[in-house]
Structures are given as C-alpha cells and as structure tokens.
Amino acid sequence: MDSNIRLPKTKVGYKSFYKIIEVSKELFRVKGVSTTSVNEIIEKAEVATGTFYNYFDDKLAVYKYLLDDYSTIIRKRIYDAIRTVETRYEKERIGIKTFLEFAREDKLSYRIIWESLFIDQRLFVNYYTNFSNAYVNQLAYAVKGGQIKDNIDLKTLSFMLMGIANFVGLQVVFEGDLSDEELDKITDQIMYVLKNGMFT
Numbered sequence: 001m002d003s004n005i006r007l008p009k010t011k012v013g014y015k016s017f018y019k020i021i022e023v024s025k026e027l028f029r030v031k032g033v034s035t036t037s038v039n040e041i042i043e044k045a046e047v048a049t050g051t052f053y054n055y056f057d058d059k060l061a062v063y064k065y066l067l068d069d070y071s072t073i074i075r076k077r078i079y080d081a082i083r084t085v086e087t088r089y090e091k092e093r094i095g096i097k098t099f100l101e102f103a104r105e106d107k108l109s110y111r112i113i114w115e116s117l118f119i120d121q122r123l124f125v126n127y128y129t130n131f132s133n134a135y136v137n138q139l140a141y142a143v144k145g146g147q148i149k150d151n152i153d154l155k156t157l158s159f160m161l162m163g164i165a166n167f168v169g170l171q172v173v174f175e176g177d178l179s180d181e182e183l184d185k186i187t188d189q190i191m192y193v194l195k196n197g198m199f200t
Helices: 011-031 038-045 049-055 059-082 088-105 108-119 121-144 154-175 180-196
Strands: none
Touching: 011 038, 011 049, 011 059, 011 108, 038 049, 038 059, 059 088, 059 108, 059 121, 088 108, 088 121, 088 154, 088 180, 108 121, 108 154, 121 154, 154 180
C-alpha cells in the first residue's frame, strides 16, 4: 500500500474509509480529479477533517487508491474467469469478454485510469506496464505450449492485445448498455480478426 495511504484498523474505520472512496469516485466522475477539493470530499462523505487525514495524506492519495483498486479488480476478474480454461485462444476470448463486461458496468473506470496521464504520467505508465508484465508471463506459457508463434515479441503483443480490449471497451461505453448477446458478437469479431487477420 502507498505510504500516503493508511488502512483503517477497525470496522467503523473501514466504513468511513469506503465512504470517502465512494464519494470521491462520484465527485471525480462529475467534476474530474483536478477540480475536486478535499473539502468537498469531506463535506459530501460527512466525515471529520481528521478522519480523512487519518487515512489519506491528500486527494492524490485517494486517486492512487482508486487507480490501484481498478487494476486489482480488473486483473482478478479476468484471472477468475480464465483460470480453468486450457487454451490460450479461449483465455483471450473469455478475458476480452470479461473486460468488456467490466467496461459496460463501470464506465467511470476509463476516466479514473486515463486521467492518470494528466495527473502524473508515471502512474499511467506504471498502470499499463504492470498489466503488460503480467500478460507477457501468461503469453510465454502459451509459446512454450506451442499455442503462440515463437517469433512474436511478447511485450509488443501484450500491448496490442491490451489496446484492442481498451478501445473496443470504449465502443461498449459509447454505445450504452449492450446486452450479453451484443457483447458476445463484438468479442467474436475480435477473435475472428485475431485468428484470421483483416487482409484479403
């Protein structure tokens, strides 16, 4: 955990902690991180000023917690969805579908994650680099198993696959509340291109 974030030690403390987090998410969604003040967070969360500073040094600490939390949630959701799947092809299909489902249900995630580019570029770089590193490890197993060609640079491949998921996720956000069937259709289109390419 970041040194400027201190986790509560009691159930009552966690209640206040998560109230601050939820209120901050809503304010960041409506106003953005840069124009939201600590005083606004404290007032809307209905906590004492001292309570806020018990857990967070400043607004940036709250933002970093949210960013780390999104990374943890997304990676765990994908891991849980694919952990019993055997082939890399199916892992990719299910992983992409799981990410698109997440994008559909939590549209704020894009604003939180991408705002890091303007708050502190190192946060943005670290967010995607950490994803890439974990992805490369998984892809390497598939190379050893003969499921991915061994002449492909896995770091570049990881960013290509993340890029596809990210920007098709934006399609899902832009188009509104898509059905499971519509998400399946989008996922199948992605997998068709991955398997067969786009050129005649």
